[in-house]
Amino acid sequence: QSVLTQPPSASGTPGQRVTISCSGTSSNIGSNTVNWYQVLPGTAPKLLIYRNNERPSGVPDRFSGSKSGTSASLAISGLQSEDEADYYCAAWDDSLNVHWVFGGGTKLTVL
Amino acid sequence: QVHLQESGPGLVKPSQTLSLTCTVSGGSISSAGYYWSWIRQHPGKGLEWIGYSYYSGSTYYNPSLNSRVTVSVDTSKNQFSLKLNSLTAADTAVYYCARCSGSLHAFDIWGQGTVVTVSS
Numbered sequence: 001q002s003v004l005t006q007p008p009s010a011s012g013t014p015g016q017r018v019t020i021s022c023s024g025t026s027s028n029i030g031s032n033t034v035n036w037y038q039v040l041p042g043t044a045p046k047l048l049i050y051r052n053n054e055r056p057s058g059v060p061d062r063f064s065g066s067k068s069g070t071s072a073s074l075a076i077s078g079l080q081s082e083d084e085a086d087y088y089c090a091a092w093d094d095s096l097n098v099h100w101v102f103g104g105g106t107k108l109t110v111l
Numbered sequence: 112q113v114h115l116q117e118s119g120p121g122l123v124k125p126s127q128t129l130s131l132t133c134t135v136s137g138g139s140i141s142s143a144g145y146y147w148s149w150i151r152q153h154p155g156k157g158l159e160w161i162g163y164s165y166y167s168g169s170t171y172y173n174p175s176l177n178s179r180v181t182v183s184v185d186t187s188k189n190q191f192s193l194k195l196n197s198l199t200a201a202d203t204a205v206y207y208c209a210r211c212s213g214s215l216h217a218f219d220i221w222g223q224g225t226v227v228t229v230s231s
Contacts (some may be wrong), residue, residue: 002156002157032216033216035216035218037158037218044207044221044222044223045209045218047215047219050217050219051216056215056219088157088158090158090217090218097174099160099171099172099173099174100160100173102157102159102160103157105158
């Protein structure tokens with residue numbers, strides 16, 4: 001059972017806008033920034049969004065992140081077939097047992 | 112361009128110790144501001160942070176694994192390693208090494224991952 005909660009699946013058609021949610025608590029998302037990772041089949045995870053809404057160099061501006069309270073979202077606009085992947089959210093957790101926590105992942109299917 | 116590559120056995124017996132190494136190329140493991148990390152993914156499950164080490168030797172571990180795990184850095188070889196003891200089938204997973212950037216507060220570079228199966 002992952003600490004951060006994500007829907008197991010999401011889908012959209014090419015050109016559409018899809019969002020993936022990530023729910024946490026006051027000790028993780030509520031008090032720390034959120035990162036998003038993309039895992040394409042057979043490849044290393046790739047940092048997509050850091051500090052809630054910042055994109056590393058090379059990540060298209062079709063990808064955007066947001067955070068409100070204890071929840072965060074990843075939005076992908078202008079959906080493309082190559083966006084079909086697993087997406088994970090992550091945050092530092094300030095609880096007594098401090099450590100990084102991840103979501104269970106969302107498999108995005110481009111129909 | 113920093114690149115990470117995991118190496119180690121793909122099959123380990125229960126109760127034994129898993130030893131994995133991550134080789135860093137294209138940059139120095141002694142660069143300030145980075146934490147050298149291990150993360151795993153159980154079959155069909157999400158990601159789980161195992162722990163990380165700063166080049167100076169300071170370490171931080173997932174409390175659920177703290178008693179069984181050691182992450183260490185070898186600056187002379189530009190490598191860092193993971194040791195996980197008292198293995199059970201529940202440790203079967205894909206193990207990734209990754210760099211955690213202090214400035215980004217995120218894991219910004221990852222290795223390809225290595226499959227580890229715990230079985231007799």
